[in-house]
Each structure stands twice: as structure tokens, then as C-alpha cells.
Amino acid sequence: MLLHPNHHQNPFPFFAVDAAFSEEQCAALEQLFVQDGEWQHRDGAFYRCSLCDVTAAIPATFHAEVLARMREITGLPLVNRFLVTAQRMLPGHVIGIHSDRPLLGYEIARLVVQLNKHWQAEHGGLLELFASLEGKAVCSVAPEYNKAFGFLLHAESYHGVTEVTQPRQTLVFNFWHVANTPELAAHVQALFANLHFSELPAALNPIATDAEASLPEDVTFRAGTAGVALHRWGYDAATVVAGYQHSAGLAICDTDDAETYAAVLLADWVAYLYRDLFDLARWEILQSKLAGIEMFTRLRPTWLLCLPEWREPK
Numbered sequence: 001m002l003l004h005p006n007h008h009q010n011p012f013p014f015f016a017v018d019a020a021f022s023e024e025q026c027a028a029l030e031q032l033f034v035q036d037g038e039w040q041h042r043d044g045a046f047y048r049c050s051l052c053d054v055t056a057a058i059p060a061t062f063h064a065e066v067l068a069r070m071r072e073i074t075g076l077p078l079v080n081r082f083l084v085t086a087q088r089m090l091p092g093h094v095i096g097i098h099s100d101r102p103l104l105g106y107e108i109a110r111l112v113v114q115l116n117k118h119w120q121a122e123h124g125g126l127l128e129l130f131a132s133l134e135g136k137a138v139c140s141v142a143p144e145y146n147k148a149f150g151f152l153l154h155a156e157s158y159h160g161v162t163e164v165t166q167p168r169q170t171l172v173f174n175f176w177h178v179a180n181t182p183e184l185a186a187h188v189q190a191l192f193a194n195l196h197f198s199e200l201p202a203a204l205n206p207i208a209t210d211a212e213a214s215l216p217e218d219v220t221f222r223a224g225t226a227g228v229a230l231h232r233w234g235y236d237a238a239t240v241v242a243g244y245q246h247s248a249g250l251a252i253c254d255t256d257d258a259e260t261y262a263a264v265l266l267a268d269w270v271a272y273l274y275r276d277l278f279d280l281a282r283w284e285i286l287q288s289k290l291a292g293i294e295m296f297t298r299l300r301p302t303w304l305l306c307l308p309e310w311r312e313p314k
Contacts (some may be wrong), residue, residue: 001025002069002111002148011138012157013132015073018112020148030115032086033169039088048094049161050088054171058084066111067253070175073150074109075307076280077178083107089125089168095161097130101147102153102278105185108177110148114143115169123166130158143168155277179287180278188270191232191302197224201237204244207240211248218275223248225271226264233298235263243267259296265289266299269306 001022005015021029037052071078089095100215102108112127119125119142127149128137140162141149151157161168176182179253200208204227212220226247230240243264253264269286272279287307295303 002073004097005047005073005150008139011129012151012154014129014149014151016141017148017150018146020146026115026146029113029171030169032171033088033115034180037086046098048089048093049095050090052086052088054086055082055084058082058244066173067175070109070111070150070173074150074152074175075267076108076175078109078175079178079181081176083174085172085174087168087170087172089161089164089170091165091167092163093168094163096135097128097158099133099155099158099161100153101155102177102180103180104188104273104278105172105180106176106179106278107153108278108280109150109152109175111148111173111175113148113171113173114145116143116167117145117170119144119166123164123168124162125164125166125168126162128160128162130160132156133158143170154280177278177283178308179283180264180273181305184273186238187302187305188274191229192225192274195225195228199231200224200227200244201231201240203237204241207241207250211244211250215248218309219248222268222271222275225274226267229267229270230263233263233267233302235260239263247271258293259299262290262293262296262303263299266302266306270302287314 002017002020005017007015020249032054035057037054039050039052041050042048067078067080068083125143127141127143129139132137141147208220208224211223222242227240229242231242239260242253242260244257246264247268253261255261265286272282290307
């Protein structure tokens, strides 16, 4: 299963497998397209296809095998959560260039498996990969039977599907990173519910005013959000100010107080998640910086969701 993946780096990291599954497995997967199900039809100018959630029809043993192989191929700590979508495209359907950014609680990796017997070049439906929204396709993947394509989602994983002239059947397997689960999303959304910057301490007002006059709005919004996290965790005004300055890039938090340091870094991270996306490189930096630091009581619920593989210092 998913043997001999060919890894590529251009225009973004991805891998391809020529023969993803056995004949018996492919035959079973093809049946997912003829079973009764609630198909969602997308018929916009940008995205034209039909989708059906077929997760419940995937045997647990098959799920476990695919997940294990994806962990090996990507090297990522993927959770057991699993979602499989059947995608059907009919003549005239097309999917425009887009990037599936891994937002808060969204999946981190996808495996796309083609189930199109007797595919010919004139049938269309090529999966095209781009370096930018404006450029030409850097490479393309033909939707040949039992061919798989896997990639990590990030802000610049631009791809699209050319118009098809014959029906095209594709299964999309979705995988979640252990540190960006729907549970984390619910926690962060609850933390920032009824977000009002007016609750921030008055000591921050002159600093925030100066920052808003010189920095982009998204930067000051994120910094204010980090300040709200610290305030709602019960930290004093000085810590809130330190967190705001750190997130805005005005000052690096280099305090010798371990709890303040951890709180500021964690607040910056959840504010970034809330405002932007899950950035794997940034998360790995956070994990490295907080490695070996004691988990403080008021940070524990957020810490365990953001850094679930954290270990107690010896």
C-alpha cells in the first residue's frame, strides 16, 4: 500500500505513487461512487464538481493502514481523525487554482487517489500545480487509475483541475496534525469569544496607539488578541504589555521568569492560529522553545492542546 512514493519539492513539497492500492482495494473503493449518499453539488464559476462524505464506508483496518503509511511518508504526528471525500466531476466541470490553507482546526495533509479506468489525455482532468496564483502550471498529474498524489497543506500549495470531457472519479483522504485538531479550534474560539480590546489594561493604551499608527492592521490585531489571551488567563498588566510587544515585533520576550516567557509565547501562538493559519514551521519553533519548561496550571488546558506531545521535565 502506497509503496515507493516519489518525492518532489517543486512548486511545493508533494509525493506521487503510481500504484497506490491493490486491485481488490481499488474495486472496493470504486463502489463508493455507486452507493447511495448525499452528494453536494458545487456549480460555481470557480469550483464545479460533486462531493460526498464516504468516511463511514471505509473499513477500520483500511483506515489504519492508510494512516500508518501517511505517518511514515510525511513524518508527521497525525491523529486518528479521518475524513474521506468522494469527488465526482462530469464533462464541463473544472476546479480553479486555489490553496487549501490549514486554518485553525483544519487538516494538514491530503492524499488524492484517482479511480479512472481507461483515462486518455483528451479526457482532461489534470491536477495542475502552480508556484503562484498568476503563473503557469509548473507540473501536472494525470488522473490515471490507482495513481495517488499526496501533499501538505500550506499557504502556497496552489493547485487546480483542468476541465474534464469524461467523468472523473477521485477519493480525497484528509489527515489532521496532532497540534491542530478540531478540539483545539473549539478551545481557541471559546478563549476569544466576545473579543473586545477594551478589556486590555490601560497601561497598554499608549503602546497600542503608537503601534496602530505605524504597523499593519493584521499585526496589531494579532498582538491585541495575544494580549486578550494573557488577560483572560489572569496575568497582570505588565505581562499583557510584554505579550503585545512580542506579538507585534516591538520587543522580544527574554524574561528570566519561565511562566511569563511560556505564557507570552503561547499567547502569541494562539493569536496567530485565531487570525491566520497553522504554520508547521512556526509550531516546531514553539515546540523547541518550550521544551523542558514546566507546564503552569493556568496554561495547562491550552498547552496540552497546542503541544500534546510535551513531556514533563526530568
